[in-house]
Amino acid sequence: MNEPDTMRPPAPRKTDRDEVFAEFTRSICPVCKTPVDAQVNIRDNKVYLRKRCREHGGFEALVYGDAEEYVHSARFNKPGTIPLAFQTEVKDGCPSDCGLCPEHKQHACLGIIEVNTGCNLDCPICFADSGHQQDGYAITHEQCERMLDAFVESEGEAEVVMFSGGEPTIHPNILDFIDLAQARPIRSVTLNTNGIRLAADRRFAAELGERNRAPGRSVNVYLQFDGFDKRTHLEIRGRDLRTLKQRALDNCAEAGLTxxxxxxxxxxxxxxxxxxxxxxxxxxxxxxxxxxxxxxHSGRHVPFDPLNRLTNPDVIRLITEQRPEWFRKGDFFPVPCCFPTCRSITYLLVDGEPGDRTVLPVPRLLNVEDHLDYVTNRVLPDPAVREALEKLWSASAFMGTATTEEKLRTAAGAAAEALGCAPDSCGIDLPQAVRELDDKAFMIVVQDFQDPYTLNVKQLMKCCVEEITPDGRLIPFCAYNSVGYREQVRSRLSGVPVAPVAPNALPLTDLLTSTPYGSRTPKPSTASEGDGSA
Structure with a gap:
């Protein structure tokens, strides 16, 4: 005899996942650096990268704090430019064949030469793991020449080379290295520094200033500057550097440096x-x-939660919240030459005196979106303006370079001609601002570099910021810091075996409150849980 229907257990019901599967990609295990399959998922309007290593288990990290912007940014993905030369062959596939290999999708907008691993600081956080370690090295004059020549061979006329470290200003030959770069078809040199020597050595600042006035060449300073609170300096740099930063900036101003x-x-x-x-x-x-x-979170850092980190849209939101009279969300646009979620930029025209500033973001004067949209089928806007904006929204764009000033003048000039803006309607005298760009223009960049937890091969293959190694390779910056190339180069140059830096984050299984991927409660971040830049 059949049981009544009321006695039967209810049929199981399928349930929907709490996330949208966005894409399949490749990444690495943050522990052993082995390439692994990965997936990008969207939930709660945020974007996450999830992967699993057979030996070390599952890992997940927040990669973008605004899923809507992540999807929208695809329109700004500019076709890549083929470099003039590749340095390696395709053997095992990305990210194991750097570089650049023929499968890489972009040339080098910016080349980085690390002249040493020594530093006059030992920061608690440093993606280069620089300082006073026994496995350090400093490159020679001949090595620097080979590295610069490799860059020129790949680029022809290169836009920008950055000297970095370690702390490059303590290398005894740093001025000679800048001279070597300026003797080649490289338009601009950027010096990445903590500012300690600039603060103490006015003659050194003056020497840089002289080189900044070389015909057709420029030297610019990329100064580590994390904030104003003593706690900020102590937790990121290990020392209170506020007075030194001010003195370094004043010496740069005196020397005519940007x-x-x-x-x-x-x-x-x-x-x-x-x-x-x-x-x-x-x-x-x-x-x-x-x-x-x-x-x-590469190199040296303190414990952190990969699910609770800052990303580019979070930084942009904070800027707009803290200075709402100057900024709004639409003032920042993705950079098309790299993968568009990696970097965002805006330019400002500034007038008035301190305390009474008028700030006008350039995207409010020009329809940047139309000019830099490479996907939607639209009539091509003014080619000259588009070319100018492509140079401005680029990893090679640095204020103080002739290229950036020229293209900014073109873009702002086109806006002034089209709008005929008077001070009472724009809030700024636009024609005068175009004439006085040296004093009126300002740039803001937001850049989120990938680490072993967030590395996405899809983004890496379009990287246009390259580390130049002494053996003549151009390795994408995020691969150099995440995959093990930095340790390889350091071992070879120092003669001391360098083990990969152990991760300082919990695996996914320890971060979840339940086994299924559906229930997550990220650990709250504390002030001491974090990392930063070298």
Missing amino acids: VTLVAAVERGLNEHELGAIVEYGIDHPAVRAVAFQPVT
Whole structure:
């Protein structure tokens, strides 16, 4: 006899996942650096990268804090440019064949030469793991020549080379290295520094200033500048450097150098200082740009939660919240030459005196979106303006370079001609601002570099910021810091075996409150949980 229907257990019901599967990609295990399959998922309007290593288990990290912007940015994905030369062959596939290999999708907008691993600081966080270790090295004059020649061979006429480290200003030959770069078809040199020597050695600043006045060449300073609170300095750099930073900037101004302030931004530590950093930069005569870099968990860092980190849209939101009279969300646009979620930029025209500034973002004068949209089928806008905006929204764009000034003048001039803006309608005298761009223009960059937790091969293959190695390779910056190339180069040059830096994050299985992927409660971040830039 059949049981009544009321006695039967209810049929099981299928349930929907709490996330949208966005894409399949490749990444690496953050512990052993083995390439692994990965997936990008969207939930709660945020974008996450998830992967699993057979030996070390599952890992997940937040990679973009605004899923809508992540999807929207695809329109800004510019076709890549083939470099003039490749340095390696395809054997095992990305990210194991750097570089550049023929499968890489972009040339080098910016080449980086690390002249040493020594440093006059031992920061608690440093993606280069620099300082006073026994496995350090400093490159020779001949090695620098070979590295510069490799860059020129790949690029022809290169836009920008950056000398970095370690701390490049303590290398005894750093001025000679700059001379070597200026003797080649490289338009601009950028010096990445903590500013300690610039603060103490006015003659050194003057020497850089002289080279900045070389015909057709420029030298710019990329100055580590994380904020104003003593706690910020102690937790990121291990020392209170506030007085030194001010003295370094004043010496740069005296020497006629253009400076970009570079802030490593950590959740719960210095995120409240972003608006103040921008305002300070606008007011200081040497500063023409600010670069904000959400912390990168490569090299040396302290414990952190990969699910609770700052990303580019979070930084942009903080800037607009802290200076709402100057900024809104639509003022920042993705950079098309790299993968568009990696970097965002805006330019400002600034007038008035400190305390009474008028700030006008250039995207409010020109329809940047139409010019830099490479996917939607539209009539091509003014080619000259588009070419100018492509150069401005590029990893090679640095304030103080002739190229950036020329293209900014073209873009702002087109806006002035089209709008005929008077001071009472724009809030700024636009024609005068175009004439006085040296004093009126300012740039803000937001750059989120990938680390072993967030590395996405899809993004890596379009990287246009390359580390130049002494053996003549051009290795994408995020691969150099994440995959093991840095340790390989350091071992070869120092003669001391260098083990990969052990990760300082919990695996996914320890971060979840239940086994299924559906229930997550990220650990709260604390002020001491974070990383930053070297």
